[in-house]
Structure formats: structure tokens, C-alpha cells
Amino acid sequence: MLRRIARAYSTCGKVFPQEPVKPQLISSSVPGPLSVEANNQLGTIFDNRAAYFVTDYENSLGILAAAPPGMSKVWTALSGSCANETAYKAAFMYQAAKERGLLDFNHEELESVMQNKSPGSSKKVILSFENGFHGRLFGSLSTTRSKPIHKLDIPAFNWPMAPFPKLKYPLNEFTQENLEEEDRCLQEFERIIKNDWEPHQIAAIIVEPVQSEGGDNHASAHFFQGLRDITLKHDILMIVDEVQTGVGASGKFWAHEHWNLTNPPDMVTFSKKFQAAGFYFSDENLQPNQPFRQFNTWCGDPSKAIIARTIYNEITQNDLVNKTAQVGNYLFPKLAKLSESYGSFFNLRGENFGTFIAWDFKHADDRNKFLFKMRQQGVNIGGCGDVSVRLRPTLLFEEPHADLLVDTIEAVLKN
Amino acid sequence: MLRRIARAYSTCGKVFPQEPVKPQLISSSVPGPLSVEANNQLGTIFDNRAAYFVTDYENSLGILAAAPPGMSKVWTALSGSCANETAYKAAFMYQAAKERGLLDFNHEELESVMQNKSPGSSKKVILSFENGFHGRLFGSLSTTRSKPIHKLDIPAFNWPMAPFPKLKYPLNEFTQENLEEEDRCLQEFERIIKNDWEPHQIAAIIVEPVQSEGGDNHASAHFFQGLRDITLKHDILMIVDEVQTGVGASGKFWAHEHWNLTNPPDMVTFSKKFQAAGFYFSDENLQPNQPFRQFNTWCGDPSKAIIARTIYNEITQNDLVNKTAQVGNYLFPKLAKLSESYGSFFNLRGENFGTFIAWDFKHADDRNKFLFKMRQQGVNIGGCGDVSVRLRPTLLFEEPHADLLVDTIEAVLKN
Incomplete structure (x- = not known):
């Protein structure tokens, strides 16, 4: 490694020019952390x-x-x-x-x-x-x-x-x-x-x-x-x-x-x-x-x-960016339909923006109650701003998860 | 680990009260990085x-x-x-x-x-x-x-x-x-x-x-x-x-x-x-x-x-702090003697302060020339301020290393 460093650095800076090099990648068959073997090599x-x-x-x-x-x-x-x-x-x-x-x-x-x-x-x-x-x-x-x-x-x-x-x-x-x-x-x-x-x-x-x-x-x-x-x-x-x-x-x-x-x-x-x-x-x-x-x-x-x-x-x-765009496009209209049915749930935003979707409640109390009840149903979502709910699922969030999410939101809103 | 975290945290803060607990330590027989085994466990x-x-x-x-x-x-x-x-x-x-x-x-x-x-x-x-x-x-x-x-x-x-x-x-x-x-x-x-x-x-x-x-x-x-x-x-x-x-x-x-x-x-x-x-x-x-x-x-x-x-x-x-104090006390008088013999090398400081020792040269050029020549002799020392040389050896620096350092400094100063 020291030799590699010596080769790469001629000044004290740390700005890397982009080179037409395919970086040597660590193979890992499933999305997740580094394998133990890779970790040992890189100890x-x-x-x-x-x-x-x-x-x-x-x-x-x-x-x-x-x-x-x-x-x-x-x-x-x-x-x-x-x-x-x-x-x-x-x-x-x-x-x-x-x-x-x-x-x-x-x-x-x-x-x-x-x-x-x-x-x-x-x-x-x-x-x-x-x-x-x-x-x-x-x-x-x-x-x-x-x-x-x-x-x-x-x-x-x-x-x-x-x-x-x-x-x-x-x-x-x-x-x-x-x-x-x-x-x-x-x-x-x-x-x-x-x-x-x-x-x-x-x-x-x-x-x-x-x-x-x-x-x-x-x-x-x-x-x-x-x-x-x-x-x-x-x-x-x-x-x-x-x-x-x-x-x-x-x-x-x-x-x-x-x-x-x-x-x-x-x-x-x-x-x-x-x-x-x-x-x-x-x-x-x-x-x-x-x-x-x-x-x-x-x-x-x-x-x-x-x-x-x-x-x-x-x-x-795993083409996760495109998959996230697709699942976002699948999820958004379902949430839009919920928003039409339940007036307490509005300002839905993030269309054509993957799963980076959010909406508002009228009051912070309503929002917080919603988040609490979702957690009781096993769905962990967060808030942001004063009255907003923001979705930040992982990049492995797929259509069945979206269905489950929408069903749970509807069940909570119904109450 | 998740359970341990859940147990330890009741608020969002991250301030740890000191407890009369002996932390469970990673055993490692020689000074150095974590063992591969420990690293795997902590992957x-x-x-x-x-x-x-x-x-x-x-x-x-x-x-x-x-x-x-x-x-x-x-x-x-x-x-x-x-x-x-x-x-x-x-x-x-x-x-x-x-x-x-x-x-x-x-x-x-x-x-x-x-x-x-x-x-x-x-x-x-x-x-x-x-x-x-x-x-x-x-x-x-x-x-x-x-x-x-x-x-x-x-x-x-x-x-x-x-x-x-x-x-x-x-x-x-x-x-x-x-x-x-x-x-x-x-x-x-x-x-x-x-x-x-x-x-x-x-x-x-x-x-x-x-x-x-x-x-x-x-x-x-x-x-x-x-x-x-x-x-x-x-x-x-x-x-x-x-x-x-x-x-x-x-x-x-x-x-x-x-x-x-x-x-x-x-x-x-x-x-x-x-x-x-x-x-x-x-x-x-x-x-x-x-x-x-x-x-x-x-x-x-x-x-x-x-x-x-x-x-x-x-x-x-390994009692490295006391050992560093001792080797500093061994090294300092030898450097003081050099300083008496070579007028270009003065303001020696860091007595009774481990190996955290420094001295000055009259001009930045003299200091830089000294550092360069030391490196040519295989000793890597750094400068600080405008005209100072600072020693920062590892905590494994011992009396034989101190002797070698003093001999090399004297050889360089003689030129």
C-alpha cells in the first residue's frame, strides 16, 4: 500500500483527477456491508x-x-x-x-x-x-x-x-x-x-x-x-x-x-x-x-x-437507482389517491422523484400522532419541518413494500 | 449490539457517565493494530x-x-x-x-x-x-x-x-x-x-x-x-x-x-x-x-x-507513558550536551517532558537543511514554527534509539 501511495502522490494535495480506470471492486453477492474476507484484506x-x-x-x-x-x-x-x-x-x-x-x-x-x-x-x-x-x-x-x-x-x-x-x-x-x-x-x-x-x-x-x-x-x-x-x-x-x-x-x-x-x-x-x-x-x-x-x-x-x-x-x-425511480412511480399515485380520500393528508410532493416523497398534516400534533401510530403498526417513518412526514426507505424498497406501506397508512388514517 | 445500544441509551445525547466498570478489552499481545480476529468480531x-x-x-x-x-x-x-x-x-x-x-x-x-x-x-x-x-x-x-x-x-x-x-x-x-x-x-x-x-x-x-x-x-x-x-x-x-x-x-x-x-x-x-x-x-x-x-x-x-x-x-x-518519561530523561541531557558544543543548535526545550523535545536553528534555511540531511541518514524528523525542530518519536522509542538519534544529529551537525 505504501508504494501505491508514494506513486499516487507527488504533492500534499488530495485531489484525484478522474481517470478512465475501472476501479478494482470488492465483490459481494448481496447488498450489504463488506464481506469478512474483504475486510481482512483491507485490515x-x-x-x-x-x-x-x-x-x-x-x-x-x-x-x-x-x-x-x-x-x-x-x-x-x-x-x-x-x-x-x-x-x-x-x-x-x-x-x-x-x-x-x-x-x-x-x-x-x-x-x-x-x-x-x-x-x-x-x-x-x-x-x-x-x-x-x-x-x-x-x-x-x-x-x-x-x-x-x-x-x-x-x-x-x-x-x-x-x-x-x-x-x-x-x-x-x-x-x-x-x-x-x-x-x-x-x-x-x-x-x-x-x-x-x-x-x-x-x-x-x-x-x-x-x-x-x-x-x-x-x-x-x-x-x-x-x-x-x-x-x-x-x-x-x-x-x-x-x-x-x-x-x-x-x-x-x-x-x-x-x-x-x-x-x-x-x-x-x-x-x-x-x-x-x-x-x-x-x-x-x-x-x-x-x-x-x-x-x-x-x-x-x-x-x-x-x-x-x-x-x-x-x-x-443491482440497478437500484432505476428500481427506486420505478417504485416511486408505483407508490406516488397510490399516495395521491389516499390524499384525495383523506383531507388531513395533503401537500403530497416528490412525484417522479423516486421514493423521496413527503406530505403534510395540518398540525404538528396530528403529524406526531400519525408517526406514533405507524410505529405501533411496525412502520418506522420520520418527520421533518413542522408538520411534514418524509419517506426515506432504503434502495431495496419494492412494490410489495409499497403496497404494505399504503395499506398501513390507510388503516392509520381511518382511525 | 442493537440490544446493547437500546440498553445504554435513553436520550438522544451521547454523554457517558463514568462508571466503575472495567471495559472488556480486546487482547493483543504486541503493540499495534487490532488483531484480525478482533476485527472480524467487530466487523x-x-x-x-x-x-x-x-x-x-x-x-x-x-x-x-x-x-x-x-x-x-x-x-x-x-x-x-x-x-x-x-x-x-x-x-x-x-x-x-x-x-x-x-x-x-x-x-x-x-x-x-x-x-x-x-x-x-x-x-x-x-x-x-x-x-x-x-x-x-x-x-x-x-x-x-x-x-x-x-x-x-x-x-x-x-x-x-x-x-x-x-x-x-x-x-x-x-x-x-x-x-x-x-x-x-x-x-x-x-x-x-x-x-x-x-x-x-x-x-x-x-x-x-x-x-x-x-x-x-x-x-x-x-x-x-x-x-x-x-x-x-x-x-x-x-x-x-x-x-x-x-x-x-x-x-x-x-x-x-x-x-x-x-x-x-x-x-x-x-x-x-x-x-x-x-x-x-x-x-x-x-x-x-x-x-x-x-x-x-x-x-x-x-x-x-x-x-x-x-x-x-x-x-x-506496557507502561509506555512511564517508559517515555524515562527515555526522555535519558535523551534530554545528551541533547543539552550537543547544544553546548554546537552553537547553531539552541533553545533546547522539553526537559522532564518525555520525548516532546524541540530546539531552534538561527534561520529557517539552516533548519530545513538539517532536516534534509537527517532524512538522508535515515532519520525522519519534522519542523514546526519558523526555525524549530520537533521530536515526535513513537511511544516505543527506547534508549538505543535515543543513542542512534544523538549520534546521527552530531554527525550531521559536524558537517
């Missing part, structure tokens, strides 16, 4: 926590194999919060380098930064959206706008927030209103950029394909294409947070693939279901050209890269 | 990344077994930066709860916090010391004061910095000067608290037992006892960052044990050599009494807790 990676750039190149290719369209590089991190914060750091350094051009850091910058003052410390900001959730470390928490309890008593950067569309359901009954709502949000987004901040002060925006923690709030491809257009127009980087939406549940491997953007996002962050964490990107300028700027002791975790590789392999070998 | 923990509070209670007791004197609880995290930031969050919530008393959050707090504004977002600060290093996420980087390159172009909180003593060596020749330097720093520290900030605005200080990244800067027990006295006097929490100094190299398991404080620190953070990460504490008020405030998806990593337990077990079974 050293699991038993020792590799530090610095001592990551396993071959295993990281497994993460790269899952890169979204238009993304060719990955930077690994330890958690979703950490992935978002390293993406923010990349954005700040990218924008500063662009302004600085060929100039070196100047004396004033070198002095002021040690006092946490500008110009050495950046006055640039990250913009996030109302009800978004991006983590709970100090930088990521400053972009999180989910609930007060997540943020109270913790210092935060004075960074901006833009509105996220509040769509009405069923979508086909509110086409015009929803279009107007999305355009209103896009206009307000651009107004904030132009009026509230200096040109180029907003280094990046971060947005979830579905605001998950904040209540499973969806927006259409039109809205996200609008964000992409406006960010490109104002030289602002676009970070898509796929920590909760990524890895197949939406019926695409990455949920933002539903948008068919004319230009891919600048960075896509991941963690949770993928077990490994980090961000994808393609512009090499997002890797600072001085060593040890984007850096830390662990720089990700090779043992989690192996798990991610195995997960990716299982998903692709 | 599920290594193969699946446990989320939320699904941490293994028994294994976490291994981390608690290593708790510093006066510490009875641990909160786990993913990295040193993450450990420090969760400690900062604990400090901010602790201080706010103390001020709020029995009152609930008020309307103004609940509204303002969603705009990242006070009073909901805290205006309290963390004080750190000149040349300190505490990590590279946004909160931790705001307390890092090592080098501009670590901080440039990244936004930072306007948090205060106090001077750290610059001691002169050999210590016995500068007793009076060094005492005066430490008292000067303590006075300036208290002046900052009293004059520059509102009462109780400084929630906590963070300090390393030896400023490692910043140049292996030591201070005496007198200085640290002074910090403890002043923090207690002003109701400021004291966080000791043992990310680099912890786990035996100083000749104590935790370097701050050298201080014999009259009151233990409020929190002690760890990562690196211990592989697991987190912070020790004892005051239960450092755990917020509302659920999901100190929280995140992963909340540490059970697989790293197992590694930490094994490391702790190996260290105690």
Missing part, C-alpha cells in the same frame, strides 16, 4: 486511521466513479458539515485568487489576518436559502436556516439568506402560481446580490435539491436553472448540498441530475448515505495552488472511501 | 458507519478510561477541529444558559437567530493565544494564530488573542526573566478580559500545553495555574487543547497533568494519536438540557473508539 485501512495525504488512491476512485455529470475531481472530508465548510473555503480562496491575479499576498493582508481582520480575513459571504440546512459547525451553521434550536446562543457570520419557493400542491393545479412564486424568489435572490452586497462579495451560494431537514421543500428545475443563470452572470459559485438528497433515493444517483442544468454546479457536497464525505468539483482553480491551504490532519477517511466504493458498486450492479 | 462497527446516537457504549468506555484527572464525561467528534468546535459550542450554550437561568428563549432571540443576528446569535467570543493552533474549520480557524497561510482569505470571527510567553533557554539560566515574562502575559490576559470586552463576553479560552504547530512553545505550570485562577475569577471556561500533546509523548498521558492545577480544566479536547476525537469534561451543564442542540449526524465514530480503546490498552499494559 490496515480499517485498523489505522491514516493521516495527512495518506489516503488510498485506488479506493478514492470508487468515490470518483460516482461523480455527478460534469464533475471530475473530489476533495474528501469527514462529515456533511465538514464537506460544506471545505467547499466554502475552496470558494473563498478561489474568489480571492481571481481578484488577486498574479499578485502575492501583501503585507497588510499578512498582518491583518493574524488579528482576524480584513483585508487578510475575508469579508466575503456565503448565501443560503430560508429553511435550508447545511450543518452545525460554525461556518456551516451560519448558512443553516432550519430551526432556532439549531442556532441559538452560537455566534454566526452576518451572511445573507434568500427566499426558497413555497410551492402549492398538487402541482398540476397550481402551475401558474408556482411559476410566479419561483420567479419571485429568483428576483429577490438577484436583488439581494445587486443591492445588499458589494459586487463579488458573495463568494458562493449553497442550496439543497430538496430542503430536507427544513420540511422536504421542493422547487422545480426552472428555479434551479434560474439560480445557475444568475450565479454565472454575477460570478458567484454554486454549491449544491447533496448530503441528504444524494445516492439514489430521488430516482437519480444525485438529485440535481433532475435539473438538466445548462452548466453543472461548481461543487456538489456529499456525506450521510454515501458514508464517505466531501465535495465534487471540476475547475482546478478550486484547489488552491499553494500547498497546505486546504488541508487538515485527516483529510477524509480511507476506510469510509472503501465503504462508499462498495455502496456504489452494489447500487450500480 | 459491523467497521463496515457500517453508525449515525446519530448509535454509538457503542462499551467501546466508548475505553475512551473514558483514559479521561484526565477530574474529568468524568466525554463527547465524541470526528477530528481535532471538530472536537474544538463542539467544545466551543458547549461553552457558548453553557454561558448563555447560566445567564438565562430558568427563563425560556424569548421571542426576540427566536426571531433574530434566523437572521444570524443577536441576541439569538451570540456575541460572546473564544479567546486564544498568539501562535496557537486549534484547527481549520471556521470557528476553530478563528482561534488559530499560527501562520497567515492557514488563515488568509477565510472569514474569521472578531475574537481576542492574548500573548503566550516567549521563554528563554536554558531555563535555569533565565529563571527570573521567564517568571517576569509569564507574569507579563498573565497580566495582559487579565487586562484584555477586564478592559477590552464586556463582563462574561469571553465564554472560554483555549490553550495548548505546548504550542505545537506554532513552534513547540512551552510555558511553566506557574503560567497555566495563573490562567486557571484568572478564568475561575472571571467565570470563563478553560479548554485545554491536547489534540497534539495528548496520549503519552510528554511523559504523562495528558500533557496538562504536568501542571497539577488546583482545579482541573473545564474541557480537554483530543484527536490525532488517539485516533478517536472529542472532548472530556465533568460539569453536566456543559451538556445542554434541550435535546438535539449539541448534535450532528455522526456524533463521533464507534470504529475509532475501538481503535482508541486498543491504543489505551496497549499503552497501559
Whole structure:
């Protein structure tokens, strides 16, 4: 392994160019964890926590194999919060380098930064959206706008927030209103950029394909294409947070693939279901050209890269993304029918979006009672936002499970 | 395992009370990684990344077994930066709860916090010391004061910095000067608290037992006892960052044990050599009494807790801390003799501090040339600060290794 590392690394960085290489995969006949044999072979990676750039190149290719369209590089991190914060750091350094051009850091910058003052410390900001959730470390928490309890008593950067569309359901009954709502949000987004901040002060925006923690709030491809257009127009980087939406549940491997953007996002962050964490990107300028700027002791975790590789392999070998899209298309109309019959169950959303489906109750109490009764029937579902129920079945959820779920929901609603 | 988890957890928190339990240890006859057999038994923990509070209670007791004197609880995290930031969050919530008393959050707090504004977002600060290093996420980087390159172009909180003593060596020749330097720093520290900030605005200080990244800067027990006295006097929490100094190299398991404080620190953070990460504490008020405030998806990593337990077990079974103290006491006088003979090699520090020894060269070029030549002789040593060489041998470094090291250093210095 040491030789492999020595071969793969010529600098301290840990950015892997995508190569036309089929990674050597761990075979495993059923979806699930690594086999004991595979684990033994890989013992050293699991038993020792590799530090610095001592990551396993071959295993990281497994993460790269899952890169979204238009993304060719990955930077690994330890958690979703950490992935978002390293993406923010990349954005700040990218924008500063662009302004600085060929100039070196100047004396004033070198002095002021040690006092946490500008110009050495950046006055640039990250913009996030109302009800978004991006983590709970100090930088990521400053972009999180989910609930007060997540943020109270913790210092935060004075960074901006833009509105996220509040769509009405069923979508086909509110086409015009929803279009107007999305355009209103896009206009307000651009107004904030132009009026509230200096040109180029907003280094990046971060947005979830579905605001998950904040209540499973969806927006259409039109809205996200609008964000992409406006960010490109104002030289602002676009970070898509796929920590909760990524890895197949939406019926695409990455949920933002539903948008068919004319230009891919600048960075896509991941963690949770993928077990490994980090961000994808393609512009090499997002890797600072001085060593040890984007850096830390662990720089990700090779043992989690192996798990991610195995997960990716299982998903692709068993066509689980397409199967999830299909079962979602089977499940959604059944839930829509329930929603028509039971008025307490409404705002059903997530059509053509795999099993990433949610709906609302009128009051939090009703929602919580529903979740409790479902559990009594042996079905474990979770809530999000104030009044929402979110489905997050595994990728092995099939039509018979969907039938059982619908029957149980109906039995509970009947009471 | 699931039953064990169910038994151990009644709330969503992950704070383990220290119990008079001898954790069931993994036997391993030689120092090193987990045996293959142990790994197989523990396969599920290594193969699946446990989320939320699904941490293994028994294994976490291994981390608690290593708790510093006066510490009875641990909160786990993913990295040193993450450990420090969760400690900062604990400090901010602790201080706010103390001020709020029995009152609930008020309307103004609940509204303002969603705009990242006070009073909901805290205006309290963390004080750190000149040349300190505490990590590279946004909160931790705001307390890092090592080098501009670590901080440039990244936004930072306007948090205060106090001077750290610059001691002169050999210590016995500068007793009076060094005492005066430490008292000067303590006075300036208290002046900052009293004059520059509102009462109780400084929630906590963070300090390393030896400023490692910043140049292996030591201070005496007198200085640290002074910090403890002043923090207690002003109701400021004291966080000791043992990310680099912890786990035996100083000749104590935790370097701050050298201080014999009259009151233990409020929190002690760890990562690196211990592989697991987190912070020790004892005051239960450092755990917020509302659920999901100190929280995140992963909340540490059970697989790293197992590694930490094994490391702790190996260290105690083989008495490696005492052995490291002894070999440090064997090595130091030999280096002191070299320093007397070779004027280019000075400011030797780390006496009675295990193998945590460092010295300076006059210029960075001389230091770098020395490190290069040592490597050519097969000895891999690192630098820190601008002109320092720091020794960080393993805990299996013994007298014959010390002889070899001294001989090689002398051979290189002679050239």
C-alpha cells in the first residue's frame, strides 16, 4: 500500500483527477456491508486511521466513479458539515485568487489576518436559502436556516439568506402560481446580490435539491436553472448540498441530475448515505495552488472511501437507482389517491422523484400522532419541518413494500 | 449490539457517565493494530458507519478510561477541529444558559437567530493565544494564530488573542526573566478580559500545553495555574487543547497533568494519536438540557473508539507513558550536551517532558537543511514554527534509539 501511495502522490494535495480506470471492486453477492474476507484484506485501512495525504488512491476512485455529470475531481472530508465548510473555503480562496491575479499576498493582508481582520480575513459571504440546512459547525451553521434550536446562543457570520419557493400542491393545479412564486424568489435572490452586497462579495451560494431537514421543500428545475443563470452572470459559485438528497433515493444517483442544468454546479457536497464525505468539483482553480491551504490532519477517511466504493458498486450492479425511480412511480399515485380520500393528508410532493416523497398534516400534533401510530403498526417513518412526514426507505424498497406501506397508512388514517 | 445500544441509551445525547466498570478489552499481545480476529468480531462497527446516537457504549468506555484527572464525561467528534468546535459550542450554550437561568428563549432571540443576528446569535467570543493552533474549520480557524497561510482569505470571527510567553533557554539560566515574562502575559490576559470586552463576553479560552504547530512553545505550570485562577475569577471556561500533546509523548498521558492545577480544566479536547476525537469534561451543564442542540449526524465514530480503546490498552499494559518519561530523561541531557558544543543548535526545550523535545536553528534555511540531511541518514524528523525542530518519536522509542538519534544529529551537525 505504501508504494501505491508514494506513486499516487507527488504533492500534499488530495485531489484525484478522474481517470478512465475501472476501479478494482470488492465483490459481494448481496447488498450489504463488506464481506469478512474483504475486510481482512483491507485490515490496515480499517485498523489505522491514516493521516495527512495518506489516503488510498485506488479506493478514492470508487468515490470518483460516482461523480455527478460534469464533475471530475473530489476533495474528501469527514462529515456533511465538514464537506460544506471545505467547499466554502475552496470558494473563498478561489474568489480571492481571481481578484488577486498574479499578485502575492501583501503585507497588510499578512498582518491583518493574524488579528482576524480584513483585508487578510475575508469579508466575503456565503448565501443560503430560508429553511435550508447545511450543518452545525460554525461556518456551516451560519448558512443553516432550519430551526432556532439549531442556532441559538452560537455566534454566526452576518451572511445573507434568500427566499426558497413555497410551492402549492398538487402541482398540476397550481402551475401558474408556482411559476410566479419561483420567479419571485429568483428576483429577490438577484436583488439581494445587486443591492445588499458589494459586487463579488458573495463568494458562493449553497442550496439543497430538496430542503430536507427544513420540511422536504421542493422547487422545480426552472428555479434551479434560474439560480445557475444568475450565479454565472454575477460570478458567484454554486454549491449544491447533496448530503441528504444524494445516492439514489430521488430516482437519480444525485438529485440535481433532475435539473438538466445548462452548466453543472461548481461543487456538489456529499456525506450521510454515501458514508464517505466531501465535495465534487471540476475547475482546478478550486484547489488552491499553494500547498497546505486546504488541508487538515485527516483529510477524509480511507476506510469510509472503501465503504462508499462498495455502496456504489452494489447500487450500480443491482440497478437500484432505476428500481427506486420505478417504485416511486408505483407508490406516488397510490399516495395521491389516499390524499384525495383523506383531507388531513395533503401537500403530497416528490412525484417522479423516486421514493423521496413527503406530505403534510395540518398540525404538528396530528403529524406526531400519525408517526406514533405507524410505529405501533411496525412502520418506522420520520418527520421533518413542522408538520411534514418524509419517506426515506432504503434502495431495496419494492412494490410489495409499497403496497404494505399504503395499506398501513390507510388503516392509520381511518382511525 | 442493537440490544446493547437500546440498553445504554435513553436520550438522544451521547454523554457517558463514568462508571466503575472495567471495559472488556480486546487482547493483543504486541503493540499495534487490532488483531484480525478482533476485527472480524467487530466487523459491523467497521463496515457500517453508525449515525446519530448509535454509538457503542462499551467501546466508548475505553475512551473514558483514559479521561484526565477530574474529568468524568466525554463527547465524541470526528477530528481535532471538530472536537474544538463542539467544545466551543458547549461553552457558548453553557454561558448563555447560566445567564438565562430558568427563563425560556424569548421571542426576540427566536426571531433574530434566523437572521444570524443577536441576541439569538451570540456575541460572546473564544479567546486564544498568539501562535496557537486549534484547527481549520471556521470557528476553530478563528482561534488559530499560527501562520497567515492557514488563515488568509477565510472569514474569521472578531475574537481576542492574548500573548503566550516567549521563554528563554536554558531555563535555569533565565529563571527570573521567564517568571517576569509569564507574569507579563498573565497580566495582559487579565487586562484584555477586564478592559477590552464586556463582563462574561469571553465564554472560554483555549490553550495548548505546548504550542505545537506554532513552534513547540512551552510555558511553566506557574503560567497555566495563573490562567486557571484568572478564568475561575472571571467565570470563563478553560479548554485545554491536547489534540497534539495528548496520549503519552510528554511523559504523562495528558500533557496538562504536568501542571497539577488546583482545579482541573473545564474541557480537554483530543484527536490525532488517539485516533478517536472529542472532548472530556465533568460539569453536566456543559451538556445542554434541550435535546438535539449539541448534535450532528455522526456524533463521533464507534470504529475509532475501538481503535482508541486498543491504543489505551496497549499503552497501559506496557507502561509506555512511564517508559517515555524515562527515555526522555535519558535523551534530554545528551541533547543539552550537543547544544553546548554546537552553537547553531539552541533553545533546547522539553526537559522532564518525555520525548516532546524541540530546539531552534538561527534561520529557517539552516533548519530545513538539517532536516534534509537527517532524512538522508535515515532519520525522519519534522519542523514546526519558523526555525524549530520537533521530536515526535513513537511511544516505543527506547534508549538505543535515543543513542542512534544523538549520534546521527552530531554527525550531521559536524558537517
